[in-house]
Amino acid sequence: MPETRGHRGGRTVKLTVAIVPAASSRPAQDPVVFMEGGPGGEAISAIPFLVASGVNRDRDLIVMTQRGALHSQPNLACPEIDRFNAAAVGLPYDAPSTGRGLVRAAKQCRDRLTAEGIRLSSYNTTENAADFADLRRALGIKRWNVYGYSYGTDLALTYLRLHPQGIRSVAIDSVVPPQIVSLPWAWDSAQEGINTIFAACEAQPACKSRYPNLSRTLTEQVRRLEANPLRLTVQPPGGGSPVKVVLDGGTLVNLLVADGGGMPAVDVPAALDELAHGNPERFAQAQAAGATPAIGEFAHGLTHSVACSEWAPGYSKADVLAAGRRAFPGFPDTVLAHAPQLPFEHDLCRAWDVPDRTAIQRVATYSNVPTLIVSGTFDAKTGASWGPYTGRTLPRSTAVRIPGIGHFVVPQSPCAQRVLASFLTRPTAPDTGCVAGLAPEPFTITPELETR
Template sequence: MAIIPATSTKPARDPVVFMEGGPGGDAIGAIPFLIDSKVNRDRDLIVMTQRGGLHSRPNLACPEIDRFYGEAVGLRYDAPSTGRRLVRAAKECRDRLTAEGVDLRAYNTTENAADFAALRKALGIEKWNVYGYSYGTDLALTYLRRHPQGIRSVAIDSVVPPQIVSLPWTWDSAREGIGAIFDACAAQPSCKNRYPDLPRTLTEQVRRLEASPLTLTVEPPGGGNPVKVVLDGGTLVNILVTNGRAMPAADVPAALDELARGNPERLAKVQAAGATPVIGEMAHGLTHSVACSEWVPGHSKSDLLAAGRRAFPGWPDTVLAQAPQLPFEHDLCRVWNVPDRTAIQRVATFSKVPTLIVSGTFDAKTGAKWGPYTGRTLPRSTAVRIPGIGHFVVPQSPCAQSVLASFLARPTAPETGCVAGLTPAPFTITPLPERT
């Protein structure tokens, strides 16, 4: 745990406690983003590693899975053989953790929320404010539902509603986020004229790559020895869903156009970035203990495929059968073997605690519409959508930072005026190649 003092000379008495995403992300590693976002401007900021995360004991890191992901850049994303390798790596990690005495049943959102309730009492804090992002919103809403005492306000950023999150849900979010990027391009005349039909281009390229994957040798974005990468339809989709890190959303239209014209270099470099994962940073043990007990049960492989077909009609079933970011999770969960907790966890939060709900329109991981959806059972909530921003909004948007600061000052009346004047940044426009 870390406590970052407020920068104000007269800080408020009620601190902010941060809930990291993932599940399994490094909460301590998020501190620079939170400080840069001025979350600790008027209040102390408390950051606790979630159970199983980096810096906790035991640490549920899975180097076996990290190494698989490093190798996977050179494999077909959705090939059955790739799935078997992932499942084998997960089983190796599970067997090692359980041999060390780890009870994976204890790593879930219910227990996670109880840890934060215990922390507030241990620190002697009468009231505090909660800020969570991504899985941290699932956790924050669970915490609010089960331990409402001592919560002054809740801010959730990039919302994962506990009552709806599932593997099929990921396709709905992918459709919304990718579609928002394409709509924003169509709203900018220079982008619309240069890239006139992005949905059709994407469908054509997903189908083409899935039928005939490309194998390339490219230098990673940060330099280093060239690595072999494979681009198939599933890889392309996963790159778009995780936009904003290796490839900004502003580059998506140009990257798709280049791919269609026979130049996959930009996308291949994005894929190559995964060839050297940071071993042990992500607590995959927490990731899969939560996913396999709370997100996967209750929906079959055919449910997932049907959701993919609804989101992207005409795409190959081999692509749509795998949830973005969680491929082969049904198979993995069979070996992970934790009990179904959906009856306890898949529940909406009803609360009158003031809540700020922040979403980015370009978020293809947790679609923006799920913010207002979650607000239906939070009568004192304020939901804002930040145009042109992807996942984890506050660190990327000065407007969102301003809204959060005003919310923490006055939770029932945050200043949201800056949102109305926002538009997505201009997209990257590359010149048409000269005809020969």
């Protein structure tokens, strides 16, 4: 593909494409193309989850590495940021010195990539969508179905808006609406996902009795840890040498937003109760898991090229803080000043230095193409209410919310898998009957603890 369309004589990029044959002996002629999340995630590594979810049951599955991601050339990996993140498990989450370290690592990556001649401004959702349009033509496919999750839904909706030709149906899982995604938006999603977990506990008598007032408990613990961070040495959950971690208020919030940092949502009330009684082990282990990242596998260069041109512009640091205060009015401002999952992003974006693209990207998609919108009620990254919101401009859409599931719903939910299969068979009349009988799993109930 051209790195920059419309730029004569520019360099090209190479993208890996994998085609997974349909499991059926008589597959349908319209395949499914998958769009990975992130931005910066590696699509090829998602194939086992997609196959286990039956996405290729009746159709070939096409998976393409997005520009800049692992298995593309060039690869916008930032080992500098990976190494910083590994060290950051032992640093205060929102300390100015931590931010300076992150920005320094990002600038080192940016300087290296641009010295290699990479045009970072070309690693954006518009070019990304055009790559998929070109792929369909290159493979000679008349019609296909699109399935994207997380950032892949932002990409899928952009693709549907700009390149509607040849799209039979679109399925979006854990929705990032391009017209609304921003740094303040992340606080709205965090509030919705976390509060829904707490409400689900409230709805289960055993959980309600054992863990009352979870919202108050969380606020108390965020304030306590922000004022007096815990410094611990713990064994990472995957084994290996013990690592030093810091648990402060910002760390706690971001572990919850990041699907509990790998902790099942059913364990969150118990983990918060343990923390309140002087046992931080679950959260400390979740934090320690970040000490051993896969260096060079995640394309942070793609993340920040998209975030700094499409998500951050138009909103100030004050806007992020205001959104945080609305979402969690009891949290300290030092925590609320940073968008969940993207701390110090305004500072980083000044160093990353890509142009503002919001005028052409922050646009709603209006389409009559049949669309399935799947959300998990426990998703604190992309709140479930954004699914129906996105469906307002998609009149032939079906929106479903899967109770008790977090981010990337289909691989976690047999019901969602059945709904997706039904949708691919009949995009205008999917069978969503299994959703009505669903409820979150019972939460973990532990013996009452004495405060240490």
